[in-house]
Every structure is written in structure tokens, then in C-alpha cells.
Amino acid sequence: MWKVDFSRLFENYSNNRRYQERTVAALLFGNTSLTEITNVLFGCLSDFDATLDLIRFIESSLPSNVSFLGTLSLINVEYPYDLNSLAAAVESTKGFLMLFADTTSLEARDVDSILKLNKEIALRPSSTKSCYDLLVRTSLWLNVNVNISGKKNLLDEVSNAILSKLDNIESLCFTFSNNSFVLGGNKVIDAKQLNKEMLQISGYLSNGKKFVNFTPMIPVKKDSDDFLPKLVPIVKIRKDFAVFCNVRAMITSVAEVQSDDGPTDILILLRRALKRTVYLTERCLCEFLNFDCERLTNVRCSVFSTNDGLLSIAYPDIHDDMVLRNYRARLHRIFNLPSYKPILRPAQSLQFNPETQKLLQNPHLHIKSYKPKGKVYIISGSYNYHHYMQDGINDSGWGCAYRSFQTLWSWFVLQGYIDKPTPTHREIQQSLYDCGDKDAMFVGSQQWIGSIELGYCFENMAGIESRVLTTNSGAEVTGNIRQLALHFKTYGTPIMIGEFQEYLTEK
Structure with a gap:
């Protein structure tokens, strides 16, 4: 019985359709010992030799416990060659895996219809949770x-x-x-x-x-x-x-x-x-x-x-930059990655040398004592945690918005949206002066700033716009819970919560 994550399958199909009008078939990759299909990658497999070359490239790009399994073909579609001939690229002793689907079921995300088309293979859905330790x-x-x-x-x-x-x-x-x-x-x-x-x-x-x-x-x-x-x-x-x-x-x-x-x-x-x-x-x-x-x-x-x-x-x-951008765009197409956000920029690669990392990264992932009372929605991606007294700067008493801005900025860097280094306190102040929010005396001072000023800085320094939700008290924040959950689910970008006193600051 082969397991497959249908949510990823449908997402890959949707991403592929953004690149080309017609999807011919999909290549299947996975772990034979676990009978798990980990990657279903859609594309135009019109040339036999080119497809064999593509299979080797994709397989080499995946972890070494994952290998080529077979294909998913669309019913009522004529192919220029017999897809079974791709079995030559399969190393598994379990043979060539052949799945079927139709465009209507893929577009409607109809799991039951696809299961019926593949009832002889005993296909079943799997969760997105990794089974690797x-x-x-x-x-x-x-x-x-x-x-x-x-x-x-x-x-x-x-x-x-x-x-x-x-x-x-x-x-x-x-x-x-x-x-x-x-x-x-x-x-x-x-x-x-x-x-x-x-x-x-x-x-x-x-x-x-x-x-x-x-x-x-x-x-x-x-x-x-x-x-x-x-x-x-x-x-x-x-x-x-x-x-x-x-x-x-x-x-x-x-x-x-x-x-x-x-x-x-x-x-x-x-x-x-x-x-x-x-x-x-x-x-x-x-x-x-x-x-x-x-x-x-x-x-x-x-x-x-x-x-x-x-x-x-x-x-x-x-x-x-243009050559690299075109190279990344082609990789996005091959691996059915979304076209609306960067994923493969060098700054987004995994870092395997934690001793070189001076800042804490994603501290929320290591909280052990928290017991959620409902469904948890969190930020997507990684960020560096900036705090007082770092970088040789004594900013105790300056307010926390400067460090909050640096933390937010790091998220955009690590997600590939920004390729500029994290701004210093003085650069943040200079940006607020340049956009007309502060006077010249503000640059070099220890004055506090708040979330509104951070919005000005993001727009002035990176062209990134912010959205502001206003509540009269901290207790009223719960009234915006559904909006915040939808934001994390849809966009996954960070949120700063501030309190309106003399200045807006993070709490």
C-alpha cells in the first residue's frame, strides 16, 4: 500500500499550472522501504531522452533515501512515447509505479476520485508529518x-x-x-x-x-x-x-x-x-x-x-543577477515551487554550522512547556532573534522597537525577499529622518520608536508595506484572533503587537 500526501500533490499541480497551460504527466519519487511517495512533480514530459535526464537531475537533488518510482499519467491524454519505458530509470526491486488521475479531480482536489482510479495499487493518503527521525x-x-x-x-x-x-x-x-x-x-x-x-x-x-x-x-x-x-x-x-x-x-x-x-x-x-x-x-x-x-x-x-x-x-x-534569476525560475518550474515567492536564494539555504550563528534562530520552535488550547497558527519560515546589548551596542532603555525591527528584517532576508544586511540603530533613525517623520536631532539620539515608525522604515528602506490593526486595549486583541490566524495561514509574515502609550512598542 503506497502512501501519498494529497495536499502536496494538489499544491504541486496548482503551481505547475501557473507556469504552463498544459500538464502532461507527473514524475513520482519516494522511499520504497516505507512505501511512501514523497514528491509528485508535474511537467511536460514530451521527449523521452530529456525526461530520463530530468529524472536523474531531480533524483540527485533529493535526499539519498528518495529515488524515482514511476509516473502519474492523465487519463484521456495521448503521449508521444510509452511512459512505461521510463521503467529503465527505476532502481527499486518493487517495480515501476504507474498512477492515474484526471484534470477534473486534480483541479477539484478530489481525493476519492483519484483513489478509485488507483484502487488496484491500494493508494492511501498520508499526513504531512515527517516519519524520519x-x-x-x-x-x-x-x-x-x-x-x-x-x-x-x-x-x-x-x-x-x-x-x-x-x-x-x-x-x-x-x-x-x-x-x-x-x-x-x-x-x-x-x-x-x-x-x-x-x-x-x-x-x-x-x-x-x-x-x-x-x-x-x-x-x-x-x-x-x-x-x-x-x-x-x-x-x-x-x-x-x-x-x-x-x-x-x-x-x-x-x-x-x-x-x-x-x-x-x-x-x-x-x-x-x-x-x-x-x-x-x-x-x-x-x-x-x-x-x-x-x-x-x-x-x-x-x-x-x-x-x-x-x-x-x-x-x-x-x-x-538576471542569469541567476532565470536559473532559479527554471528550478521553481522543475520542482513545482510557487512562482510568487523566493525559495532557492542562497541566503535561504540551511545552515549546518550552528557555532557560526551568533544569534538565536526561531526560538519559538524550542518552547517545550507551552500547551496549546486550540489550533496554533505561527509564522512561516525562519528569523533571527535580536535583543538588547547585541552587536556591541548598549541600547538599554531605547525601547524594544529597534530590535523588533531587526528581527522582522531578518525574516525577510532569510526568506529571500531582501538581500541587504540588517540595518543598525542609526540607519533606522536616518531612514525616519529621510522620509520626513523625524527631525535631524533624532539621528544619533536614544529616542524610542514604535510599530508605526517601523512601518515607515520598511516602506522607505525595502519598499514593503504594512497593515495596521487598532484596538483600544490588550483585552480587545482577542477580537482580532481570526484575522491574525488567517494572516498566518495565508501570508505567514511576522506580526508586531504594540501598545499605544507615548510611543507604540512591542509587547
Whole structure:
């Protein structure tokens, strides 16, 4: 019995329809051991070879525990090729999964009709709650030399140089912070003890998910295999005039594991994750290859959190905003992401090094003592919590609106709407003077500001408008509960609640 989240399926179909008039079919990805379909991605699958290439790209962008399963085809639609022929791309022993739907049911979000069309497969709805206990992450410096002398064969040179690293990955071992366990080594590892220790040392991502960093290691043996990477520098001297370019890229890969996954399972997932990211790096390098330049574009790899799960994206290190925007737009189409908000900007990627994070992030996710009395509606996305006395500034007694503004600003940065750094107190004051709200004496002072002034700052500094709801007392705030809930459900942007005294301040 296969499980699928129909709310995500319908959302992906709706997002895809915004990009193109006609949806031909959907590609299915998921976890075979859990019989769970995690990603249903709609698109125009008109060319067989292009579809096979797309399948590999999407699969490589997903966590390594997720693989290609099959297709969802629309009834009464003629296809240019037999979709069953895509079974060649399926690695699962459970075979090729073929689902059916009709446009009427998809547009009406009619779950029952789709279940009836697929009654032989025993399809059933699943919740949006993740069944994975932990995220494992590993990273690796990719260091290759590419012969860029022959322009005609440059694509092949780049591809061969990068993909040659795949064999080395199969021999890697992995350990984590305290080096108490080595995955891929000679010692037998107790699965329960491994999982227990991973949970003990795990950190938290901004989305609340636990993660463990694994460090890859090259095994050292007395009789080392000639095919393993050498541990000493090797100099090769050529007599021709070949020109080589060194490419270095830090690749980051992830996989989701369950509590019953053993050491061998995790080792396989980590190696597979790195191989997939190497492929993404090679593909990105070839796509943004500049034949007129005597150097190659650097690539950085990041992991993003979406409603459909995690995505690994290889980004070209270029400064052409229009090229990057078009690249992100194409990725939005492929992964059925919404067109009305940014999701894949570099600032929105998950950060796996919490020690470099100076500010608390999303403290509301770690509140354990709160017991909700009804349905909870909260902010969507991440934010940094700014407080008094940070950044070497003694702002005690200035009022809390300055720090509230910085907290709100961080939300727009982390969601990709703003690419400017967080304004300082003086920059906030200067903005209020520039827009005519304050006089020149205000700049550099310690005067309080309130939520109304914050609205002026957002409009003046970022072009973002605010909406104000007025109540006569704190007790009357409950009268706006439904409006606030609808706001969080529809927009998910932050809200500042203030009290009207001499100034409007956050409470």
C-alpha cells in the first residue's frame, strides 16, 4: 500500500499550472522501504531522452533515501512515447509505479476520485508529518584539474574530470564529532549505540529538524588499492602546451534516516548522497561553461527546505543577477515551487554550522512547556532573534522597537525577499529622518520608536508595506484572533503587537 500526501500533490499541480497551460504527466519519487511517495512533480514530459535526464537531475537533488518510482499519467491524454519505458530509470526491486488521475479531480482536489482510479495499487493518503527521525549531512572538497586547452572537447573534459571522483567516493569511510564510530571501517558497530549517540550529539536546523554532521575519511591500508586517491602529492609533467584549470568546490549532501536504520544503511546513504551531489556539480559546471574564458565557474552546493522536503542545489558562483534569476525560475518550474515567492536564494539555504550563528534562530520552535488550547497558527519560515546589548551596542532603555525591527528584517532576508544586511540603530533613525517623520536631532539620539515608525522604515528602506490593526486595549486583541490566524495561514509574515502609550512598542 503506497502512501501519498494529497495536499502536496494538489499544491504541486496548482503551481505547475501557473507556469504552463498544459500538464502532461507527473514524475513520482519516494522511499520504497516505507512505501511512501514523497514528491509528485508535474511537467511536460514530451521527449523521452530529456525526461530520463530530468529524472536523474531531480533524483540527485533529493535526499539519498528518495529515488524515482514511476509516473502519474492523465487519463484521456495521448503521449508521444510509452511512459512505461521510463521503467529503465527505476532502481527499486518493487517495480515501476504507474498512477492515474484526471484534470477534473486534480483541479477539484478530489481525493476519492483519484483513489478509485488507483484502487488496484491500494493508494492511501498520508499526513504531512515527517516519519524520519534524523538528518545526516556530509561535505567534501571536490578538487580536480581540467584540461581547458581544447575548446571543442571542453564539455567532455569537465564532465570526465568531475565524474572520475565517483569511484573514490565508494571507498570513503565516515565518522562524526567524537570519532567514536567509523562507518565503513573494520570494527563491528552496534546499531542501537550508534543511533543513541547520534541523537545525543545532534544539532538543530532552522526548520527544527535534528541533524548530525558526518566527516568523510579516506581509508589507509598497508596494501593500498592503486585506484584509491593518493595521500602524497603527485606531479605529472607534460611536454605539450596544455592549459589546466583547477576547480575546487565544497559539496554538501544530505540523507534522512530512521531509528531502525543500521550502520550499513547509513553508510550507503552517505556515499549515495555524495555521488548525487558530484553529478549536480558536474551538471552545473557544464551548464554555465564559458568557452571564451580561461577559467571555470566555481560552484557551491546548498540544501534548501521546501514544502515537498529537502532539495540540494548546485549554484554557479557568478554575479549576473538576471542569469541567476532565470536559473532559479527554471528550478521553481522543475520542482513545482510557487512562482510568487523566493525559495532557492542562497541566503535561504540551511545552515549546518550552528557555532557560526551568533544569534538565536526561531526560538519559538524550542518552547517545550507551552500547551496549546486550540489550533496554533505561527509564522512561516525562519528569523533571527535580536535583543538588547547585541552587536556591541548598549541600547538599554531605547525601547524594544529597534530590535523588533531587526528581527522582522531578518525574516525577510532569510526568506529571500531582501538581500541587504540588517540595518543598525542609526540607519533606522536616518531612514525616519529621510522620509520626513523625524527631525535631524533624532539621528544619533536614544529616542524610542514604535510599530508605526517601523512601518515607515520598511516602506522607505525595502519598499514593503504594512497593515495596521487598532484596538483600544490588550483585552480587545482577542477580537482580532481570526484575522491574525488567517494572516498566518495565508501570508505567514511576522506580526508586531504594540501598545499605544507615548510611543507604540512591542509587547
